Amino acid sequence: xxxxxxxxxxxxTKAGVQTRATxxxxxxxxxxxxxxxxxxxxxxxxxxxxxxxxxFRPEVDITRNGWWNVLKFWERPTLTLANYDQxxxxxxxxxxxxxxxxxxxxxxxxxxxxxxxxxxAYAFAWIDFKGRDILFVAVFxxxxxxxxxxLIPLLTQYNQWGLSGTFWPVxxxxxxxxxxxxxxxxxxxxxxxxxxxxxxxxxxxxGHVKIFFRVLMPLLVPAxxxxxxxxxxxxxxxxxxxxxxxxGRPNVAPLTxxxxxxxxxxxxxxxxxxxxxxxxxxxxxxxxxxxQRYFVRGMMAGSVKG
Amino acid sequence: MDxxxxxxxxxxxxxxxRDFLLVANSPGQKIVLxxxxxALFVGVMxxxxxxxxxxxxxxxxxxxxxFAGPALVLIGFGLxxxxxxxxxxxxxDRTSSVFVGWxxxxxxxSESEFQIVLRNTALWVFLVPILATAIGLIYAVLVDxxxxxxxxxxxxxxxxxxxxxxxxxxxxxxxxYRQASSPQTGLLNQVLVWIGIEPQQFILSQPWNNFFLIVxxxxxxTGFAMTILSASIRAIPEDIIEAGRLDGLSGIGMFRHIxxxxxxxxxxxxxxxxxxxxxKVFDIVRTMTGGNFGTSVVANEFYTxxxxxxxxxLGATLAVILFVLVIPLVVYNVRQMRKVEEIR
Numbered sequence: 001x002x003x004x005x006x007x008x009x010x011x012x013t014k015a016g017v018q019t020r021a022t023x024x025x026x027x028x029x030x031x032x033x034x035x036x037x038x039x040x041x042x043x044x045x046x047x048x049x050x051x052x053x054x055x056f057r058p059e060v061d062i063t064r065n066g067w068w069n070v071l072k073f074w075e076r077p078t079l080t081l082a083n084y085d086q087x088x089x090x091x092x093x094x095x096x097x098x099x100x101x102x103x104x105x106x107x108x109x110x111x112x113x114x115x116x117x118x119x120x121a122y123a124f125a126w127i128d129f130k131g132r133d134i135l136f137v138a139v140f141x142x143x144x145x146x147x148x149x150x151l152i153p154l155l156t157q158y159n160q161w162g163l164s165g166t167f168w169p170v171x172x173x174x175x176x177x178x179x180x181x182x183x184x185x186x187x188x189x190x191x192x193x194x195x196x197x198x199x200x201x202x203x204x205x206x207g208h209v210k211i212f213f214r215v216l217m218p219l220l221v222p223a224x225x226x227x228x229x230x231x232x233x234x235x236x237x238x239x240x241x242x243x244x245x246x247x248g249r250p251n252v253a254p255l256t257x258x259x260x261x262x263x264x265x266x267x268x269x270x271x272x273x274x275x276x277x278x279x280x281x282x283x284x285x286x287x288x289x290x291x292q293r294y295f296v297r298g299m300m301a302g303s304v305k306g
Numbered sequence: 307m308d309x310x311x312x313x314x315x316x317x318x319x320x321x322x323x324r325d326f327l328l329v330a331n332s333p334g335q336k337i338v339l340x341x342x343x344x345a346l347f348v349g350v351m352x353x354x355x356x357x358x359x360x361x362x363x364x365x366x367x368x369x370x371x372x373f374a375g376p377a378l379v380l381i382g383f384g385l386x387x388x389x390x391x392x393x394x395x396x397x398x399d400r401t402s403s404v405f406v407g408w409x410x411x412x413x414x415x416s417e418s419e420f421q422i423v424l425r426n427t428a429l430w431v432f433l434v435p436i437l438a439t440a441i442g443l444i445y446a447v448l449v450d451x452x453x454x455x456x457x458x459x460x461x462x463x464x465x466x467x468x469x470x471x472x473x474x475x476x477x478x479x480x481x482x483y484r485q486a487s488s489p490q491t492g493l494l495n496q497v498l499v500w501i502g503i504e505p506q507q508f509i510l511s512q513p514w515n516n517f518f519l520i521v522x523x524x525x526x527x528t529g530f531a532m533t534i535l536s537a538s539i540r541a542i543p544e545d546i547i548e549a550g551r552l553d554g555l556s557g558i559g560m561f562r563h564i565x566x567x568x569x570x571x572x573x574x575x576x577x578x579x580x581x582x583x584x585x586k587v588f589d590i591v592r593t594m595t596g597g598n599f600g601t602s603v604v605a606n607e608f609y610t611x612x613x614x615x616x617x618x619x620l621g622a623t624l625a626v627i628l629f630v631l632v633i634p635l636v637v638y639n640v641r642q643m644r645k646v647e648e649i650r
Contacts (some may be wrong), residue, residue: 030557037448037458040441044462044525047476050493054479065489066496100333104340111344115351116377123373130367135378142385144636146586148608148625150388152395152618166328167339176384179377208369209359237469239589240609251331256471260593263475277475281468288467292460296533 055083055274062271083275092269093262095255095279102236102254102280104167105246109174109235110228116175117182118224122212124183125190126198136187142180150177151244158245167252169245174235182227185298189223190216226298229291236284255280351376389629396622400615410623420607426516427603427631430523430587435580438524439573442531446539447561459536463529470526470589477522478594481508512600519601522590527583531576538572539565571645578639585631604628 053067056079061069070077088096123129124136150173158169193216201211239256246252259276262269288295327343330336358372395402396410414420442462449458465473482492486505490496495505508518542565550564566573591597591606602610604624612621 033448037445037452040445040448041458041461044465044528046493047480047525048464051476051479062491064491066491066493068493068496097333100336104330104336107340108343108347112347115348116380119351119355119372120374120377123370127370127373129370132370135374139378139381142381144629144632145385145389146605146625146628146632148586148588148605149392149629150385151625152612152621153388153391154384163328167330167336168328171343172380173384176380179381180385183377207359208373209355212373233467237471239469239471239592243592243609244613256469256589259475260471260589263471263478263593264596273475274479277472281472284467284469285464288464289460292463296537299530299533300537 051274051277055278056080058082059271062274083272084279087269087272087275087279090272093258093272093276095258095276097250098253098255098258099279101246101252102256105170105174105242105252105254106232106235108167108171109178110231112171113175113178113182113231114224114228117179117186117227118217118220119212120179120183121186121190122208122216124187126211126216127208139180140184143184145180147177147240151240155244164245165249165252167246170242170252170254173241173245174231174238177241178231178234182231185227186220186223189220193219222294222297225291225294229287229295230298232287233284233295392622392625394622395618396626397619398622399619400617402618406619410619411627413620414623414627422600423602423604423607426601427585429516430520430584430603431581433517433520434523434527434584435577438527438580439531439535439576441524442528442533442576443535443566443573445528446532446536447565450536450539459529459532462532465526466529470522470587471593473522473526474590474593477518477525478509481518483507483509509595510599515595515599515601519590519594522594523584523587527580531580534572534576535569538569542568571642574642575639578635578642582632582635582639585628585635604631 050067053070054062057067057070058078058080059082061077069075070079087093088099120139124132124139154169154173155164158164158172163169197215198211201215206214236254237256238254239260242254242257243260246254247257250258255276259273259280262273262276327339330339354372358369397405397407399406399409415424445458445462449455452458468476479491480493481495482490483495483505484490484492486499490499490505492508494508498505509515546564546568547560550560555563586605587603588605588609591601591603592609595601597603597606597610604627608621608624608628611617611624
């Protein structure tokens, strides 16, 4: 998978170039195909653009008519940052606090499972111990456990330990839920590394710890990046886990929980939802756009979790 | 004589540490806590690794248990044990005290309220994978190797980056309804008004509201389908395309007889992966309707029963049903995934 550059890049034959070229010309000459593509692209973009424009409109305008009225420039529509200001720092919503909560929830929930999974994946790939294969298959199989199945027993346990109302239940849960997939993926990547490299290091007298840090880690950076982005987006955007373990606790609840709550009440802060939604989206979108390559690669490796 | 002092200070110190690790109120404290927790974690793991690395040729199981142990313990505690407990509670009543046998399961399949939930779930799992994959495939073929490929793909892929809560809000604004007499604020109703149709309450009118919720999930998942399928289209060997061309295929014929058969395994992986994600969908229903107006699905009903009605037995039953429904999809998915990898 680390080497999954499509075979297309292999020096194309003359016939191949010609085929592609004819195909291309045919497609471009078909106006219906282009039209269909444009329609899909617009349908997929316009809901987001609409909400983005809405978020910059004054409250009276949002409740009075739709965002497309902004296009009537001759009526001199006003745009403002007031919604963002009020959503972030207004007493009712104070999303700035929830933003910090999201950040605090996310960082350990990404670092801890990836580190643990890396170590475990190394053990499964390069350390010989009894029962290794059975354990690995078990971990692999555990990917299918839906999170819903685990929530209530975990909640009971956390309460018994006196952890409720702290960040720990959310950190622990996200870490645990990420492990099976992370171990499986990173194990696959590790197996792709030529055994001769590991053998050579072993002959030189390196122990497992040294091999892990000196030989494997540098080669695994792209794989780690792929999974880190996945886990980051998953945790940042999660609702179920945080609602269960941090719901109704302003001190630990992340943005998603607060915003979902605002939708539910449909109260006077309804118009602030537009700005609120974008406050929660801005970080994942930036991460996604800047690291899209790694994201796609991780996805190709079969990493889709739900 | 000083023993009491030592004990006192020890208790004071552990209390302080515990408070520090558990309680964080100001934003600054929280961020410091997150950093300290990460540092602590890294420190402990480093220490353990350093300890086992001491002997020249350490015993395999000791090293293995330091490498794999923490992860396995967490998996055992966080997945295996709760799964067993939940399966157990699905055979008990709402307070988990009286054994009721299969009663919860009978209820979940026979009461009309839950039959709607099951019907909706079936609708989601049927429609979302098929439509998202179909649109994703068509779009992938259309934009493949065009000038705007990168931008075009990013536009459709973008919904994957945002939360389902965010996506739900985006669409709630699209579906927003105002009475026909006043200006519309939702785009979809405005379009209806423009073409001369009465505005509709998309989110309230049963059973059609389910379709409008499903659209949100399709909107999110199409980018996934497009990306995977686009990669496998590019991996179709040149000679197959050439053979098709020599047979006089082009346009739709090429698509039907060459493209689709060549990427069949990838298509199935995409379909089953989306189906699994759809089966567990919770955020959209929760945010759009809270499961009201006949829109609940199993994953949402689990939450409602467990946390709103405090019916642990029924909640557990719904979770187990979800679990059982996922299994065949996963098995099929993994098998196909193997095939895709073999082809690569």
